[in-house]
Amino acid sequence: MTVINLRQMKRNQTGVITSVKAQGEMGRRIRDMGIVPGKEVTVQGRAPLYDPVALRIMGFTLTLRNNEADYIQVEVE
Numbered sequence: 001m002t003v004i005n006l007r008q009m010k011r012n013q014t015g016v017i018t019s020v021k022a023q024g025e026m027g028r029r030i031r032d033m034g035i036v037p038g039k040e041v042t043v044q045g046r047a048p049l050y051d052p053v054a055l056r057i058m059g060f061t062l063t064l065r066n067n068e069a070d071y072i073q074v075e076v077e
Helices: 024-032
Strands: 002-005 014-020 040-046 053-057 060-064 072-076
Touching: 014 024
Parallel strands: none
Antiparallel strands: 002 072, 014 040, 014 072, 040 053, 053 060
């Protein structure tokens, strides 16, 4: 198993969130969206210029900017 940041994940790749390193308001907002350690996340796709990234987590789809995805560590196979 390898730990990478969410931005490095490829389309249709699945992993488990290990940590959210964002602090302050950004960290609170990311956690409020359900992006918390232990949850499984799948990259569904990316915009044409690779920003934002569409994620599938806990049965719903959300999008994050790449600068936000940089703060999220994910364990992948």
